[in-house]
Amino acid sequence: MTLLVLCDHDRGVISDSAFEALTFARSIAGSENLSLQAVLIGQGSEQAAESVISFGVETVNVASHEFLIDYGPEAWGETLTQIANETSAKIIVSCGTDRGNEVLAHVAARLEMPFLANCRKIQIENDSSTATRIQWGGSLLEDVTSNAGVQIFSVEHHSTEPEADASSGSGSIVEFKPDLDSALTRTLVVDRVVRTHGITLTTAPIVVGGGRGVGSAEGFAPLEELAEEIGGVVGCSRAVTNNGWRPHSDQVGQTGNRIAPEIYIASGISGAIQHWVGAMAAKNILAINTDPEANMVTKAGYAVLGDLHEVIPAITAEVRSRRNA
Numbered sequence: 001m002t003l004l005v006l007c008d009h010d011r012g013v014i015s016d017s018a019f020e021a022l023t024f025a026r027s028i029a030g031s032e033n034l035s036l037q038a039v040l041i042g043q044g045s046e047q048a049a050e051s052v053i054s055f056g057v058e059t060v061n062v063a064s065h066e067f068l069i070d071y072g073p074e075a076w077g078e079t080l081t082q083i084a085n086e087t088s089a090k091i092i093v094s095c096g097t098d099r100g101n102e103v104l105a106h107v108a109a110r111l112e113m114p115f116l117a118n119c120r121k122i123q124i125e126n127d128s129s130t131a132t133r134i135q136w137g138g139s140l141l142e143d144v145t146s147n148a149g150v151q152i153f154s155v156e157h158h159s160t161e162p163e164a165d166a167s168s169g170s171g172s173i174v175e176f177k178p179d180l181d182s183a184l185t186r187t188l189v190v191d192r193v194v195r196t197h198g199i200t201l202t203t204a205p206i207v208v209g210g211g212r213g214v215g216s217a218e219g220f221a222p223l224e225e226l227a228e229e230i231g232g233v234v235g236c237s238r239a240v241t242n243n244g245w246r247p248h249s250d251q252v253g254q255t256g257n258r259i260a261p262e263i264y265i266a267s268g269i270s271g272a273i274q275h276w277v278g279a280m281a282a283k284n285i286l287a288i289n290t291d292p293e294a295n296m297v298t299k300a301g302y303a304v305l306g307d308l309h310e311v312i313p314a315i316t317a318e319v320r321s322r323r324n325a
């Protein structure tokens with residue numbers, strides 16, 4: 001019997017979220033005496049397969065089919081279901097990314113099993129589990145129990161530090177050819193935009209965030225400049241997206257992206273709870289704000305009290321001058 005972990009990747013470049021899910025699942029597989037197996041679906045899976053073996057995986061199931069070249073939730077869900085049936089899966093896990101949750105929802109429907117999304121902790125005993133999962137982006141923790149023949153759950157994104165397993169042996173890579181009907185291709189990704197340098201808001205090591213204090217869409221130019229200079233990307237608050245200054249894909253928070261950079265530079269952002277839950281996994285926060293009482297200032301490890309329109313260009317200039325020194 002197996003514990004399957006769906007590993008997300010982008011044309012062979014494995015996502016950190018997959019390593020988080022593998023790390024989380026490894027101890028459960030050990031305590032439940034299950035074979036830890038990874039599932040990679042879609043173009044580039046073969047290239048990604050080697051990189052998951054060091055996480056203690058016994059078998060990597062690499063699924064390929066003409067309908068699996070790009071992402072499609074129904075085709076991916078059916079493929080994972082077929083692998084689950086073939087390997088007698090007892091537990092099926094992914095990271096709680098949008099894609100992970102979407103695929104597992106399809107798997108749960110196909111297997112007629114419950115699905116626990118975004119779990120921070122999980123305790124499994126025989127056919128029942130007790131989990132703590134997050135709601136509303138992490139502002140509420142909920143304890144739930146589930147009795148099901150197959151336990152299906154996703155792991156809260158950024159709640160587990162990925163850690164390879166030094167004692168892992170040599171796992172095997174097995175090709176899987178699913179039986180897929182063209183009706184499963186109703187929803188397919190048909191176009192992809194690659195972000196500059198391949199960095200996205202959720203994977204960037206540095207995020208330069210701007211809030212209402214930035215004042216306008218044009219006001220983001222200095223933030224873009226700083227981000228470019230230090231290898232980061234720009235994020236924003238909902239006040240900004242509501243004003244139409246930035247696209248929703250740049251929003252950090254409960255109804256936006258959850259980020260976990262090494263440093264989050266939050267400028268002109270008050271730090272409302274709905275924003276904070278998306279930013280609190282940042283390792284370091286530098287707040288730039290005119291208000292010393294702003295939540296973001298009181299919660300941040302570092303703060304500069306001042307006008308961001310002066311502070312941001314000053315930081316950029318300082319970085320440049322030190323680099324050229």
Ligand SMILES: Cc1cc2nc3c(=O)[nH]c(=O)nc-3n(C[C@H](O)[C@H](O)[C@H](O)COP(=O)(O)OP(=O)(O)OC[C@H]3O[C@@H](n4cnc5c(N)ncnc54)[C@H](O)[C@@H]3O)c2cc1C
Binds near residue numbers: 294
């Ligand atoms: C259901 C729900 C979901 C939500 N989801 C999200 C979400 O996902 N993400 C999110 O961000 N919000 C979300 N919100 C909105 C959230 O409650 C706040 O309204 C929002 O985060 C405020 O954005 P802000 O900090 O940019 O603006 P404000 O709260 O207006 O803060 C602006 C800050 O800029 C500072 N400032 C002003 N001028 C300057 C200057 N020149 N230099 C430096 N500092 C300056 C001010 O002192 C202030 O602290 C949600 C709300 C609800 C109800």
